[in-house]
Amino acid sequence: xxxxxxxxxxxxxxxxxxxxxxxxxxxxxxxxxxxxxxxxxxxxxxxxxxxxxxxxxxxxxxxxxxxxxxxxxxxxxxxxxxxxxxxxxxxxxxxxxxxxx
Numbered sequence: 001x002x003x004x005x006x007x008x009x010x011x012x013x014x015x016x017x018x019x020x021x022x023x024x025x026x027x028x029x030x031x032x033x034x035x036x037x038x039x040x041x042x043x044x045x046x047x048x049x050x051x052x053x054x055x056x057x058x059x060x061x062x063x064x065x066x067x068x069x070x071x072x073x074x075x076x077x078x079x080x081x082x083x084x085x086x087x088x089x090x091x092x093x094x095x096x097x098x099x100x101x
Contacts, residue, residue, distance in 0.1 A: 001068050003060045008033050009048050017043070018083050021075035026068070028056040041078035042071030 004020040004027040014033030021027060027043040029035060038045050044059060046052040063071065081087065 001060075001063070001065075003028060003057070005053065005057065006030070006033065007046070007048050007053050018079055022079045022083075024072040024076045026060065026071040026075050028053065028060065037078065037082070042074035 002025050004016065004025050006014055006016050006027060006029040008014060008030050009032055011033045014027075014029050014035055017027045017029050017033060017035055017038065021041055021043070026041075027038070028046060029038060029043060030048045031045055032048060035041075035043075036045075044056040046056050060068075
């Protein structure tokens with residue numbers, strides 16, 4: 001069982017989180033990474049606090065295999081649906097189209 005912990009104090013978008021999730025690895029990250037939908041991705045959002053990080057690590061360590069697989073699948077799905085290159089490039093295309101009108 002793998003998990004990625006990214007207890008960042010400040011980031012625009014936590015790319016490490018996206019990369020891990022794309023591989024099906026649940027992550028523990030902070031609200032400061034700009035990924036406010038991360039709880040939907042099988043991950044855990046915390047404040048940058050050592051105690052909260054320790055608690056989140058314990059939650060992940062105590063997952064059953066079934067719940068871990070569910071979190072892994074949720075992580076991959078969220079990245080595919082919201083953060084894939086196809087989705088992001090379409091959003092940029094739409095933005096530029098709107099601005100050029």
